[in-house]
Amino acid sequence: MAAEIIPTDSTATDELDPVFALHRGGKMEVRSTVPVRNRDDLSLAYTPGVARVCTAIAENPELVHEYTWVSNTVAVITDGTAVLGLGDIGPAASLPVMEGKAILFKEFAGIDAVPLALSCTDVDELVDTIARLAPSFGGINLEDISAPRCFEVERRLQERLNIPVFHDDQHGTAIVALAALRNAATVTGRQLSDLRAVISGAGAAGIAIAKILIEAGIGDLCVVDSRGIVHEGRDDLTTIKRMIAELTNKAKLKGGIEVAMDGADVFLGVSAGKVSEEVVATMAPQAIIFAMANPDPEIDPDLAHKYAAVVATGRSDYPNQINNVLAFPGVFAGALSVRAKRITEGMKVAAAEALAAVVADELAPDCVIPSPFDERVAPAVTKAVAEAARRDGVARI
Numbered sequence: 001m002a003a004e005i006i007p008t009d010s011t012a013t014d015e016l017d018p019v020f021a022l023h024r025g026g027k028m029e030v031r032s033t034v035p036v037r038n039r040d041d042l043s044l045a046y047t048p049g050v051a052r053v054c055t056a057i058a059e060n061p062e063l064v065h066e067y068t069w070v071s072n073t074v075a076v077i078t079d080g081t082a083v084l085g086l087g088d089i090g091p092a093a094s095l096p097v098m099e100g101k102a103i104l105f106k107e108f109a110g111i112d113a114v115p116l117a118l119s120c121t122d123v124d125e126l127v128d129t130i131a132r133l134a135p136s137f138g139g140i141n142l143e144d145i146s147a148p149r150c151f152e153v154e155r156r157l158q159e160r161l162n163i164p165v166f167h168d169d170q171h172g173t174a175i176v177a178l179a180a181l182r183n184a185a186t187v188t189g190r191q192l193s194d195l196r197a198v199i200s201g202a203g204a205a206g207i208a209i210a211k212i213l214i215e216a217g218i219g220d221l222c223v224v225d226s227r228g229i230v231h232e233g234r235d236d237l238t239t240i241k242r243m244i245a246e247l248t249n250k251a252k253l254k255g256g257i258e259v260a261m262d263g264a265d266v267f268l269g270v271s272a273g274k275v276s277e278e279v280v281a282t283m284a285p286q287a288i289i290f291a292m293a294n295p296d297p298e299i300d301p302d303l304a305h306k307y308a309a310v311v312a313t314g315r316s317d318y319p320n321q322i323n324n325v326l327a328f329p330g331v332f333a334g335a336l337s338v339r340a341k342r343i344t345e346g347m348k349v350a351a352a353e354a355l356a357a358v359v360a361d362e363l364a365p366d367c368v369i370p371s372p373f374d375e376r377v378a379p380a381v382t383k384a385v386a387e388a389a390r391r392d393g394v395a396r397i
Contacts, residue, residue: 027099028115062396065138065339073112074332075137076101077130079121082146082169082204085294091117094144101143101168109329109378111336113141123149127156134161138336141328142167147203151240164335164343170208172324175331175348176369177268177290178212179355180322183368184310188286190265195288196251197221198260200298201271202230202241209268210244212352215345221266222249226273228256258282267291269298280307292322310365319366326355326372330381338386338395347388354384 035041043049057063065071080094081087098115105113114137118129130140130153140163142154150167157165166172185192197218199206202225210223223230223244230237231254232245253259257275261267262282267275269291275298280289289304291297294314297304301318304311312320331351335343358370358380370377389395 023096027096027103064135069112070136070138071336071339072110073114073137074105074139074141074336075116075130075133076105076113076141076143077116077118077133078142078144079118079126080144081121082150083144088146091119098143101141104325105141105329105332108325108372109333109382111329111332121149123152123156126153127160130157131160134163137163138339139164139166139332141332142169144169145204147207148238148240150204151207158342162341164332164340166328166331166343167204167208168324168328170204171212171343171348172327172331173205173270173292173322174208174212175327175352176322176324176355177209177292178216178349178352179326180290180312180320180369181213181266181268181288182216182352182356183359183363184266184288184312187363187365187368188288188309190286193217193219195219195265196263196284197266197268198257198264199223200257200267200269200273200275201225202244203270205270205292206268207240207244209270210248212345212348214247216349216352219265220248220250222251222253222260224257224260226271229253229260267299269293271298273298275299277303277306280304283307290322310368312368320368321372322369323372326370326377327351327381330354330378331385333378333382334385335389337382338389339397340389341394341396343385344388344392344394346392347385347394350384350388351381354380 034045036045053067076098078094078098080089080091083089083094083097094117095115098117102113102115105111120126120129140157145153154165154167182192185195195218197213199210199221202223206223210221213221230241230245231249237245258279261279263284265284266288272293280299287308288310289299289308290312291299291304292314297313301311301313312322314322358374358376359367
């Protein structure tokens with residue numbers, strides 16, 4: 001169902017709808033960290049004093065981390081083509097979401113973030129534009145860029161830049177899903193290697209979840225897109241789907257979601273497709289269902305509980321919410337703290353393990369992942385990501 005669009009051309013709307021009242025004037029502002037009260041302050045913060053700092057950075061570029069905001073600032077960048085559940089609504093309409101993401105960086109990790117909505121969708125133009133902006137930031141958070149272009153944009157930027165580039169729609173979802181799945185496996189007396197999983201959806205999130213589950217040692221998994229199971233015999237696969245086909249589906253299954261789900265231990269939904277009760281009923285005993293489509297899960301949570309031992313969704317009004325805010329603040333905080341050159345698969349898995357460990361002593365079917373407001377989350381993820389960056393050889397300090 002399309003979101004209701006309410007015109008706002010007067011304060012009357014604010015009085016009727018508190019959402020518009022909250023967003024009026026935007027959700028962010030820029031504040032200085034030093035005073036400019038008199039001529040001496042001005043000469044230090046700006047000319048002539050600032051020239052000495054500029055000269056020092058020109059001679060030693062690494063000093064930019066010490067004497068500018070780069071060490072604690074991330075760009076939140078979109079082209080507006082895949083915004084929440086709204087789709088391709090364009091850059092201007094995407095700004096409220098980018099502002100929201102920026103304030104979450106600040107609230108949950110103390111990181112300054114700048115929302116940037118770009119008026120271009122061509123991959124070459126996106127990569128060139130973001131690369132040209134990069135010297136002003138310590139990291140790049142790509143947001144709401146449609147698949148499959150998002151894969152190419154991220155890959156090329158990672159190759160071109162010497163700072164972390166992280167597409168949160170992919171990797172944030174994957175990190176949180178892996179953390180929750182680790183704990184769900186423990187609750188049901190199993191390990192990841194014991195599980196056969198089905199991922200419904202082969203977009204940005206589905207592909208990233210598949211990759212991180214393979215990295216973490218899942219027993220087997222298959223990915224299902226709108227045309228059925230992604231397998232090597234299909235002649236309609238994109239490059240990224242063909243790569244996934246080569247790495248998954250050890251059982252060599254072919255067909256639709258009903259074939260994939262028969263006897264499966266885990267369902268992870270990141271698509272708009274609904275799954276019928278008849279299909280859900282064929283899953284293995286002690287099944288785990290993560291129906292993450294928002295606001296309408298692929299499997300209704302009440303139905304899921306009839307057949308599954310553990311149920312998670314993307315919604316805040318049910319237990320076990322798979323929410324990206326559990327991942328991206330700590331991931332960037334950890335990467336920035338050691339001036340990481342990039343974010344590795346090892347750093348993502350470490351983030352998931354740390355996130356899972358936060359509630360290790362509290363595990364229950366309705367508690368396999370922390371709340372977004374659990375104050376233990378960001379510090380735990382930050383520490384784990386920084387340590388992994390050092391292990392993986394991408395830390396500079």
